[in-house]
Amino acid sequence: MFFKQFYDQHLSQSSYLVGCQRTGEAIVIDPKRDIREYIEVAEAEGLIITHAAETHIHADFASGIRDIAAKLKTRIYVSGEGDDTLGYKNMPDGTIFVKDNDEIHVGNVSLKVIHTPGHTPESVSFLLIDKGGGSSVPMGLFSGDFLFVGDVGRPDLLEKAVQVSGSTEIGAKQMYQSIQEITALPDYIQIWPGHGAGSPCGKSLGAVPMSTLGYEKINNWAFQALDEATFITVLTTDQPEPPHHFAQMKKINQYGSDYFKPYIVYPAEDIALQTFDIRTRSAYHGGHQHGTVNIPFDKNFINQIGWYLDYDQPINLVGDNQTVQDAAHVLQLIGFDIVKGYVKPGDEVISQHVHSKDITGEEKNVLDVRNESEWNQGHLKQAVHIPHGKLLEREVPFDTNEPVFVHCQSGVRSSIAIGLLEKKGFRNIINVKEGYKDIKKDL
Structure with missing residues (x-):
């Protein structure tokens, strides 16, 4: 059997290529929109991509499942579980909608479908058995956004990004049940997740690219002896706000979009x-x-x-x-x-409206652009809180002619906020150089 993990650092996303070397067939799991690297690796290994499968409708990147079907004429598999109104639409002819306990055969490699809802209602995982290698026991689990290294998938994206009311609590309950059921699998199986550290699909994802179920049972908070109510509280508390493009990703991946075509700027x-x-x-x-x-x-x-x-x-x-x-x-x-x-850079004019400096903590017109959890952990008493991603849609309650001191935690998001404040007409913007972490230390 051939196995390769592809990791895209910009998406914090993992996809996989698995091949049966006896028959020359291969499958891609959770492909991203640009499928060229899967083709290059498959060709180098003497494999042909004949199958592709997806664990769920992604919210954070554009899927390549339809591109693979159109360009390579592969057989594609997507989940047929969950609520039909939230399921896949406009899929290519011949798409196979899999359900719990179905099997996908790629030469002598077998993938058993396990319905693991929680992150989304239709989420499935794929349990791999290398029958061509003489094994009758599973090697690992493609867990998608169900199970990560050190965390599990967040259940609130449908509600926060797509406004499906009440779906967070339903998803959290489903995630609790999915975790209980997955514990019956052998500890030795490998866990091949859909994301790593940096992904907004969870709040504490590990940076290690893969794990084992036994390790996760010991170290992952979700496997500890928590009752359902406590589990739901921990899972749904302090999840980061999803960027606005998540709603667009859900739409694209549910209904389809134009195929990928590279271009020059x-x-x-x-x-x-x-x-x-x-x-x-x-x-x-x-x-x-x-x-x-x-x-x-x-x-x-x-x-x-x-x-x-x-x-x-x-x-x-x-x-x-x-x-x-x-x-x-x-x-x-x-x-x-x-x-x-x-x-081209080089013709810029240094803005007469922007300065960088430290502050004493006594200034008025302080704008804190951190997220909710950071704000709740401590803030300047006179600060106005508007997360940077909401600046364009909310009113900033200061006079545009007066000095405005803007800060985040370390200086990155306040730098983003400068251009947004300029667009809103502010004429005297002071970027607090090192952010709240140094303000707190200094004060």
């Missing part, structure tokens, strides 16, 4: 478009175009820019040519295909 022709400066924070503060929003192109790029994308409105990016091309490709992985142009 050329110099910007329309400079009036919403523009994101993807350079580092220090480069942005060294000089930037008024009203551009600083989202550095790093591993947190998607989770930050996802707050501000309108999928009907094209954008420009500020940065060197190669970085812009790379960023445009990453945006395609969340279904955004309309980066219209790039703006």
